[in-house]
Every structure is written in structure tokens, then in C-alpha cells.
Amino acid sequence: MTLLSPAATYHAELRQQLDSVGRAISVQRGLLWLARGLATGAVIVLGLVIWAWTRDGVGRLPIVLLVALPVAAALLTASGSFFVRSNSRELARRIDRAARLQERSTTALELGARGEEFPLALAQMRDAVEHLKRVDLLEAFPLRAPRNELLTAFFVALVAAIVAISPNPWLLQARASNPSITIAREQAQRVQRLADSLQPNASPEIDALRQLISNGAKTMDARSNEPDAALNSLQDLEEQVQQMSAGDDQLSAAMAAIASALSGNQNTQALSDAINTGDMRQISQATKDLAQALKNMSPQDRAQVAQALRDASNRAGRVSQSVANNLATAADALDQSVAAAGADASASQSGQDQSGQAAGQQAGATDAQAASNALDQLSQSASAADARQRAASQLESSRNALERALGRTQSRSGSPNGSSSSNNNSAANGQGQNGQGQNGDSQGQNGNGQSQSGDPSGANGNASGSGQQNDAGGQGSDTGQGGGSSTGGDSNATNNNGSPSQVDAILDPQQVPTNGNVGPNESSVNPYTSAAGSGNAQAAPEAVQPSYSSQSTQGNDQGSIPLGLRDLVKDYFSSLDQK
Helix, strand or coil, X not given: CCCCCHHHHHHHHHHHHHHHHHHHHHHHHHHHHHHHHHHHHHHHHHHHHHHHHHCCCHXXXXXXXXXXXXXXXXXXXXXXXXCCCCCHHHHHHHHHHHHCCCCHHHHHHHHHXXXXXXXXXXXXXXXXXXXXXXXXXXXXXXCCCCHHHHHHHHHHHHHHHHHHHCCCHHXXXXXXXXXXXXXXXXXXXXXXXXXXXXXCCCCHHHHHHHHHHHHHHHHHHHCCCCHHHHHHHHHHHHHHHHHHCCCHHHHHHHHHHHHHHHCCCCCCHHHHHHHHHCCHHHHHHHHHHHHHHHHHCCHHHHHHHHHHHHHHHHHHCCCCHHHHHHHHHHHHHHHHHHHHHHHHHHHHHHCCCHHHHHHHHHHHHHHHHHHHHHHHHHHHHHHHHHHHHHHHHHHHHHHHHHHHHCCCCCCCCCCCCCCCXXXXXXXXXXXXXXXXXXXXXXXXXXXXXXECCCCCCCCCCCCCCCCCCCCCCCECECCCECCCCCCCCCCCCCCCCCCCCCCCCCCCCCCCCCXXXXXXXXXXXXXXXXXXXXXXXXXXHHHHCHHHHHCCCHHHHCCCCCHHHHHHHHHHHHHHHHC
């Protein structure tokens, strides 16, 4: 039994039917806005593609993002459309229009809102409710796909794909006129391949290096259209890698120091051989193999390995404390495992229960595992050092290639002490312009403009110093005349023509008294400084300055050349000397 009047009852039923109409309209509206959101997302994707296309960065756009952006925009707009509510009058007008109800719903809604109770009004409201119940909402509001919006989204996506795969003619023209742009891109790709070659999750150090190089490669690629900016990015990346490699020289020196200590044991001989190669990759693998072999060694072998590791730790402590700590930890753990094995053997001989023996075996296995872990940590350090060395080598190669493309002087690593001094030239090294005189060897070479004459004892020297060559630089046969003289030579040389002079011509410049009649403000012709001939005299750089021969390999002794490349550098310059 209802307490509502007939007019209120019909009005409530009418509103209930209109609510159903509102839900059907919401679904239709949601489908429409879904297509519109998809089209909007496609337009955004097209904008991103065009922006990247102008900067030659389409390949760097993630495909997942390009696909997810329109889908996300479509779902967002469709969801938002469900929060839009229509009033009852709008719903009544739409259902009347869609179901051709002759404005029955609109009239009944107005009569019910006023609460009309006369019979005609009640009949009209009842008729409207009955018609609404017979309306098929799917037929009145069919779920049709919005063609215009979907076609728009399709064509926009098609244009974006065409733009993405099409080359940029302006960039092609710029690359043709400036080849350094292409080289910058190539070097960025090489740096990225270097990052991809590093094994992920190998160690925290390698992961950090891999992430650093990958980010640097992306920055270089993004700035490849501006080679100067790409070079600056590459130099910044190289500096960061060098900062990460600050302790690699100590690690290499520590490894070199422990090689001899490990060579006396057959179980550590492989590691010693790997260290002698200077290759950090081989050192890392040999250390890992030794760590795995510890588990299967006998107590006697473990004791010998522990002694070798302890000796190596003492030697490494002078160079790298971290290497020394790893070796010492491994040696201590091996000693403990040997002690546990001995206690287990004593327990088995004395007839103790099996639980005590099992505990001893477990303790020995734990100690052996601790030793393996310490060696594994050392192996990871060597592996990280190898990765940093390879990265530094590739970055230096890329930087030199980019500097050559830009026409800049390549910055090469060298020894800071590699400068030569002209003060090292003595009487044995006096050099003329086209010829050379050398004290101590009385041989003359015919045709090459080089004469070597003089007295090794300085017997023909005159009073100007501690000995002077007989001929100022020597006279070559047929070609070139030496034009240099020297006041150096052997301090024990015999001076036949005058007393020894105490004047240092370099450090104490003074006017030396002479027996001539030339005044201090006059000049005279020196017979020993004649014009040079027009010959083709040549002399090896080592004959002029002996320190030249050591400049090429001087970095081997100062740590600027990696340990594994020193033999290669030495062999290369030795082959040049033979030529």
C-alpha cells in the first residue's frame, strides 16, 4: 500500500525510466569521447614525431610511449564523460525525439512536476510511462562507432608514421655540408654499443659505469647536430670515467706486486700467469677460477694456498690496502677451514658422535665459502677495472675521431716529463745545420753530410774551457759542413794551450779576457762558424739528443699506459727503430 498520490506515483516511475535513458546516453557519449581522445592522442604523437624529426631524434622516441599516449588519452576522456549528468528535461526531449513519442515524456514530466491530479493529467502520465517501458534503448540510442573521429585518428597516425620513416632533407643537407655531424652520430652509437657490451648486474661498479656511459651516449646523440656540443658531452663523460678509474693504477700495481708471491704454488700459478699478462679480464677470470677451486681442495692444498695468499697480501699492502684486505681475508678463512678439517679428523679418530663431525665439516665449508667470497670480490674489482679501461680507450678513440672531424688538435696523453733540454748537448753532441760533429769517434761518413772528428781526450782543446773539438762540428765529405761548437766534454780532458777556466758559460756569464786586439764593443769573424753547405746531411734524433730514444716508452714506467698495453707499445716503437 502506497501513501503517494497517483500523480506522484506516475512522476516517480517516469523519472525512473528517464534514468535508464540517461545511462544509455552516457554509454553512447563515452564511446564518442573515447574516439575523440584517441584522435587527440594521435595529434599529440604527431607533434612529438615532427619535433623529433626536425632534430633527427625519431629513433630515440620509445615506441611504447607513442602507442600508450593515444590509448591513455582515449581512456581518460571516456572516463571523464561518465561524470557528465543530464537533467530530466533534456533526457525527456532526447527520448521523445529518438523514440518518436510525440513529446509524451516532456508533457508528463511537466505535469508530474506541478502535481496535477485531474484525470486527463493522470491519463497522460500513465500513457507516457507505458510508452517508455516499451522503448528499446539500444535501438533508440545505438552504439555506433564515431566514424569521423576514428578516421581522423587513423590518418593522423598514418601521417606520423610517414614522417617518422622519412629522412629529413634539411638534416641531410646539413650533414653533407658538415661531415662532423655524421661522425658525431657514429661516435655516439659506438659509445652506446660500449654501454650495451657491459654485462648488467655483474657488480655495482660495472652497473654504475654502464648507466653512466649509456646516459652519456644518449646525450651525445641528442647533441649530434651540434658537433661542438657533442664533443663537450664526450669530454665530460671521459672525465667522469677517469674519476671512476682513480684507483685502477693502484690495483694494477698491487696485482703486479703479488705475481711473484703466487708463482710458487701450482694452485695459484694460473693467477700469477694472468697477472703477468697485464690483462685485467684474464686476472678477473683466473681469480674467479681460484675461488671456485677452493671448495674442492684438500686441507693441505688449502694451507699452501693460504700461505701464498698471505705472502701476497703482505706485498700488496704496500700499494693497495683493499687488495691486501681481500687476500688477507681469504687467507684467514682458509686457515680456519684447515683448522676445522684437522679438528674433524681428530674427532673421527677419537670416536665422537656424527653430529660433532657434521658440525666441523659445516664450519670448514663455511670458511672455504668465506675465502671464495673474498676472492670473488677481488675478481669483481679486476673486472670493473677492465671495463673502465675499455671504456676509457673507446672514449679516447671517439674523442680523437671527433676532434679530427672538427679540425682540432687531438689531445693525447703523454708524460709530463717528456720535454728535452738543449743544455744536455755536450762536446759529443754538437750539431750543425746540415752536418754533425761528434767527439770521441774519428770516423767520417762520405755523402751524408756527417763528420765525426775530434779527440776523445780533448788534447786539441784551447784555453776557452775544459776542452774543445778540433774542428767546429767537423767537415763532412762532399756534403754539409758542421756549424756547431761546444765547450763541454770531458772534465778530465787535457788542455794543451792554456790554463783551465773556472767560468761556467751558462750559469756565470762573464767577459773572458783574450789576447786579441778586439775591443768589447767590436765584433770579429769567427772562423769556426762558417755558413752551412747545401748537402742533405741527416742525423738520427738519438744522436742529437740521447733522451729522445726513451720518450716513446717513458709512459711505461709512470703508469700512464695500461699494464696490459705496455709490451705492445714497446714492441711498436722498437719496430720503428729497426726501420
